[in-house]
Amino acid sequence: MTDAPVTAFGPDFTFAFDDWLAHPDGLGSIPAEAHGAEVAIIGAGMAGVTTAYELMKLGLKPVIYESGQMGGRLRSEPFEGAEDIIAELGGMRFPISSTGFYTYVDKLGIESRPFPNPLSDAAGSTVIDLEGRPVYAEALDDLPPLFREVAAAYDAALEDGARFSDLQAAIRARDADRVKEIWNPIVRDWDERSFYDFVAQSDAFKRLSFRHREVFGQVGFGTGGWDSDFPNSMLEILRVNVLGLDDDQRFMVGGVEAVPRGLWSHAPERMTHWPKGTTLERLHSGAPLPGVTRIRRDGEDGDFAVTDRWGRTKRFGAVVATCQSWLLTTAIDVDERLLSQDMWMALDRTRYMQSSKTFVMVDRPFWRDRDPETGREVMSVTLTDRMTRGTYLFDNGPDRPGVICLTYSWMSDALKMAPLPVEQRVDLALSALAKIYPKVDIGAHIIGNPITVSWENDPNFLGAFKGALPGHYRYNHRMYGHFMQGALPPAERGLFLAGDGISWTPAWVEGAVQTALNAVWGVMTHFGGASHASNHGPGDVYAQMGPIDLGG
Incomplete structure (x- = not known):
């Protein structure tokens, strides 16, 4: 079963929701x-x-x-005059481990493509900009040793502190008893400890400098920096990692x-x-x-x-x-x-987390142009310690408008944006990006009106999601x-x-x-x-497979 995919199976409730949905006898x-x-x-x-x-x-x-x-929060906002060019204001990247969700995606015949995460093939290139020093990369090996050391340290911390390989192997095999055997003690040990505590107290990071933890918080790896999650329970983050939720992500063509x-x-x-x-x-x-x-x-x-x-x-x-x-x-x-x-x-x-995004539509995916002096793409998916934090580029084809998520920020960085009108948010983002890409006039490519969201300001949500x-x-x-x-x-x-x-x-x-x-x-x-006798539902097995009860 080592080749079986990682799916969102447990680890708290080890029930195969996708199998329940797929059973020919139905749910009940x-x-x-x-x-x-x-x-x-x-x-x-x-x-x-x-x-x-x-x-x-x-x-x-x-x-x-x-x-x-x-x-x-699956909100796909079309740009004015271009109904099939959209800004994903809420959820925008969907890991393939989300097999229950993809049951409905497949049923509806909705097309998906790889999400342009940093250092992914879909991104093409990535720029990591810290303390005013941008680094260009088209693969992890292109980055300086510091960044690779950070990624390796986190992998080691997960292995040492959470038996990551064993736990993920049990999830791949859908071995419910084995998952619970490994996971339940982790819940007891880590319920009252934060994500930052997990990182800072790990042997892997203790051997490194504060600078390594700072880099992990600012830009991290994969989808970006993790510092906005540092106060959260480590259990919350560990579930994301072990269930593959931060890996192999896709976006829905035309909007989720x-x-x-x-x-x-x-x-x-x-x-x-x-x-x-x-x-x-x-x-x-x-x-x-x-x-x-x-x-x-x-x-x-x-x-x-x-x-x-x-x-x-x-x-x-x-x-x-x-x-x-x-x-x-x-x-x-x-x-x-x-x-x-x-x-x-x-x-x-x-507790709910704050989140802000600001999008613009541009005339074409100009970031694919190559600088004649360096041979590099003129602009890249960008992770930075500047106000924008994360900038993502969406290529809809060479002859069609593209979309830039100028800034995707969380918690205190999102709160900095909260009182500002959309035009000022765009100006601030363009100002920050101009320092990283001084030869690129992003504003000259913008068409139509920008789109923005601050989820904490929406009276129907009061925040982006639980943390x-x-x-x-x-x-x-x-x-x-x-x-x-x-x-x-x-x-x-x-x-x-x-x-x-x-x-x-x-x-x-x-x-x-x-x-x-x-x-x-x-x-x-x-x-x-x-439920049908041949297709037990979640409540039928909850007593055996449900989450551990830590008591009062």
Whole structure:
């Protein structure tokens, strides 16, 4: 099994969601008397649409509420006048290990290509600019020894501190018991330790200078610098590494928003109760309902009363909340009795990271031009300690407009951008890049209007994604396992949570898909249904394969 691919299998919950989806018997069934019953879905991002799509196939009637726009943080913004040239404002690179997500990508026939990450073949060339000294490279071996030493040190730290090779081999083999045998002690040891602590205390980095840790934080390797994640729990970062989420990434041609929008209008081949050709779009008469403002319950275990922003109230047998967790205590008036106080604590203490991106459309991929004096590409994918931090180049073909993500920044760097209008963000980015590429007039190639986002300023998100701090494992354990409701008091049953912020892999769409499928199982059993005997669902094996419980 050494040649088997790395997939997002565990390590906390060792369940093969892709196999559950692919099984010819389907996910399960619900009693005929429940067919057509309505289920409220709050949010039309990837988690919400996935949940709705699979519940529709089971014979339920999902009713999606959306306060912003469909797609959530899978937001592909077209440039004015060029509808097929887009800026990926949220998720933009999708690792092939995300096999649950790619089940839907493949179903919809959406084309993908390698993402132009630093030092990748798709990038062509990379410039790393630190302390005013740019270094040009077309492969890792082109970099000075310092950078290769940093990459090697992190590999060694992972091996020494987390049995990385053994753990990844068990994930490749989908050996659930072996994964848990290795992973559970790591959870106990590292729950309360930060990413920076892991790096700084590793033998590999102790042998090196502070400068090596600084370089790792500023530009890192692969997709860029890691310093914005330094305060986070090491468990959060280790999952990214061991599940291959930072490797072999692709982007969706035409924009990733096509995935949730595609599921919205896709008629499943096999479906219970609904006539052939039924889609989510048809069930909703063309559009989701507006955002939710209130959730109440009739009695202890009666129907849920969901009120939208225009004051209309509908009643449902179950609700799936896929929105950002803070919205359940800020934007939506939720009856406090619907969740335990421990759960409210987890939802409110969840910490979200800031993120800013600014894109421009250019007349052509001019960065592919070669400098006649050096023979190098005139501009490259760029990692820097300047305000831009990460600059990415998207080539749509020699005779078509290209796209530049001028700046992709996180946390304090993103907050520097937050109060600025888009024009000033562009000016600052161009000023920084001019110091790295003094012979290139980037502005002369810009066409159309720039596009920008600061996720922390969006009232529907309040941040880019979860970034768990040390000690937050127990909070994540509560949220992730909430779909297992058999032991809950009746007053707390029927409201389910989903979304990448509930998952163990925040910021990655696979977490949204997997928690959506957990919620599907939860709703199915809530209505008296069950998985097929030949295709056990996540709740059927959660007691054996679920995350370790660290206790109170």
